[in-house]
Amino acid sequence: MLELSILGFLYEQPMHAYELRQRISGLSGHIRPVSDGALYPAVNRLRAAGFVDKMSVPDGGRRLLSLTEAGRAELLRRLRDPADVEITDRNNFLILLAFLGHLPDPADQAAVLRRRLDFYEQPASYFYDQGRPLRAIEMDDRFRRGMLSLAAATRRADKDWLRAELADLEQAPGREA
Numbered sequence: 001m002l003e004l005s006i007l008g009f010l011y012e013q014p015m016h017a018y019e020l021r022q023r024i025s026g027l028s029g030h031i032r033p034v035s036d037g038a039l040y041p042a043v044n045r046l047r048a049a050g051f052v053d054k055m056s057v058p059d060g061g062r063r064l065l066s067l068t069e070a071g072r073a074e075l076l077r078r079l080r081d082p083a084d085v086e087i088t089d090r091n092n093f094l095i096l097l098a099f100l101g102h103l104p105d106p107a108d109q110a111a112v113l114r115r116r117l118d119f120y121e122q123p124a125s126y127f128y129d130q131g132r133p134l135r136a137i138e139m140d141d142r143f144r145r146g147m148l149s150l151a152a153a154t155r156r157a158d159k160d161w162l163r164a165e166l167a168d169l170e171q172a173p174g175r176e177a
Contacts, residue, residue: 001086001095002034002042007067007075008099010052014066017043027098028091046071079103079112087115090154106172113169117162120155 005024009015015023017039024034043065046052051071054063067075079100086092093116103109125133126147136148 001028001092002038003046004075004078004086004099005095006039006042006046007051007071007078008102010065010067011072011075011099011102014064016062016064018062020065028095049074075099076103080108082112082115087112088119106169110166110169113162113166117159117166120159120162126151 002024005027006020009020009023017036020043021034021036021039024039028034043052043054047054049070051068051074053066053068053071055066057064079096079102082096086096096112100109100112103112123133125135127134127139127144129138134148136145136152139145139148
């Protein structure tokens with residue numbers, strides 16, 4: 001998700017690595033603060049792939065990172081066709097969601113949201129009994145019951161939001177049939 005965040009923020013504007021790290025940390029820092037030891041190798045991988053360019057600017061020798069046309073295309077490709085973990089993992093999905101608005105076609109946006117909603121339609125739990133997902137009311141441990149109750153409430157709220165957004169996107173002007 002670090003690479004997606006880099007591509008997403010640079011899609012919006014060129015910036016210095018320090019500013020980029022701050023923005024990424026603001027987006028996901030409470031989960032995984034971004035260190036220079038993680039950021040610079042990711043930027044270098046994206047540069048080697050031709051997605052990011054680094055140019056010197058007259059401000060004391062710092063370099064400005066920008067997205068190449070290939071980088072713009074790569075971001076849109078990743079947004080259109082996210083990996084399964086970007087759909088199923090809540091934190092990864094939220095990062096994907098932060099940049100989903102860069103996709104110009106509402107049908108592409110809706111397809112991603114539909115995948116998330118389809119994922120939610122599958123029975124799931126943190127705890128299982130012989131392969132069957134357990135529900136909160138089946139838990140004796142209050143803290144596990146709390147985990148499942150919170151997860152169920154979040155799941156309901158997410159599904160409601162996804163359904164509303166999908167309905168809105170289906171009404172969007174210029175939506176391809």
